[in-house]
Amino acid sequence: MQHRIVVIGAGYTGAIAAGRLARRLHREDAAITLVNAEPDFVERVRLHQLAVGQDLKPRPLSEMFAGTGVELKCAKVTGVDVDRRTIAVIDANGAEELEYDSLVYALGSGWEAQGVPGAAEHAHEVASRPGALRLRERLARLEAGQTVTVVGGGLTGLEAATEIAEARPDLDVALAARSGLGDWLSPKGRGHLRKVFDRLGITVHEHAAVTGVEADRVTTADGRAIPAAVTVWTTGFAVHPIAKATALEVTGAGQIVVDATMRSVSHPDVYAVGDAAYAMGPGNKPLRMSCASGTPAAWQAADAIAARLTGGKLPNMPVRYFNQCISLGRKEGLIQYVTADDRAVRAALTGRLAAVYKELICKGAAWGVANPTLRMPTRRRRVARERATAGAAVKTVA
Ligand SMILES: Cc1cc2nc3c(=O)[nH]c(=O)nc-3n(C[C@H](O)[C@H](O)[C@H](O)COP(=O)(O)OP(=O)(O)OC[C@H]3O[C@@H](n4cnc5c(N)ncnc54)[C@H](O)[C@@H]3O)c2cc1C
Secondary structure, eight states: OOEEEEEEOOSHHHHHHHHHHHHHBOTTTEEEEEEESSSBOOOGGGHHHHHTTOOOOOOBHHHHTTTSOEEEEEOEEEEEETTTTEEEEEETTEEEEEEOSEEEEOOOEEEOOTTOTTHHHHEEOSSSHHHHHHHHHHHHTOOTTOEEEEEOOSHHHHHHHHHHHHHOTTSEEEEEOSSSTTTTSOHHHHHHHHHHHHHTTOEEETTOOEEEEOSSEEEETTSOEEEOSEEEEOSOEEEOTTGGGSSSOBOTTOOEEBOTTSBBSSOTTEEEOGGGEEOBOGGGOBOOSSHHHHHHHHHHHHHHHHHHHHTOOOOOOOOOOOEEEEEOSSSOEEEEEEOTTSOEEEEEEEHHHHHHHHHHHHHHHHHHHHSTTTTOOOOOBOOOBOSSSSSOOBOOOO
């Protein structure tokens, strides 16, 4: 009898975890199923590029996982029952249930209007492919001189505003940030950001807490009305409500609380990775929703599952940060070096070189997902079996 591992979500972290598990565990011992709502891998870190009309390389999951032994299931997860250890899915053939012995939960995140009146009705988003495609279509219909206001001064907001301004210099692009522009960056990083924003003609509204979105403007807590024929909402990601509806221990925001091996603190046969997980990182700070921390966390989860099943040594490679890689359009970038717990240090790489660096990071991340077993020699360890019992039940090594 094989140990059934189901990975839900084939974004950056789920795909990486599934590939690594396939490399670590012997095919005869472990059946790995990867469930994803869409048939292809979406490079989420490039969705702002998709929104301005660039095309992303198609990456069918079936090609990526061919020959790896991972079984792909293109279906939408509608529920998880952690007591019965089942996943409810629906696809073109109807609804069904998948059973698991170990679950890797990697459903990622989407956007959230955060209860701001009008945002859900009027704002666009770049957190999902359908959202980015809708924005692309809307931007294409804008005439010269019309306004686009990006709400949110975090990494996604900076990337979206600069990408739009560079691709459409005829538009009037603005950014509304709750605090100062890039105020978490080093002086060098901040200075560079301001220079690029000036060069691209982006109007910056600082200390602007947006409290309302209308069809043609956003309004702020201090009474400002900022014109916006199109509003792009980038104030943070929200996890899917599926985990919150289970018996798993989750945070108020619905992230699954996990330990250092990415194992649920309430249900030891469940692991969570990526945006869906709440894990403590260096400095006892929760890991930021990002590929930067999600990728090593996915390695950690896969290695921990393999170790527990095979009696190997548990991984001990704490997730840490090295830099924040920010694209500022296609020609400019900013690499802000950071401490292990993600605080900016003085050093930053700017300009064309930073743009090339960021591009290499994106390419590298996609390559890692597209080559799930990394074209490296497999080390498929055997799962420890329960010798004492007559049956062939797989024994999990704690
Ligand atoms: C525009 C943009 C730029 C970004 N830039 C950066 C960056 O430069 N660096 C960085 O580190 N991070 C960046 N991020 C954040 C990064 O993309 C996310 O943190 C990362 O994608 C999280 O990985 P994940 O595997 O948790 O989720 P995802 O990559 O979102 O994958 C989730 C997967 O689950 C699938 N799924 C969702 N719901 C269901 C369901 N019900 N049933 C079945 N399948 C489902 C989805 O189709 C998807 O394949 C950026 C994000 C955006 C939107």
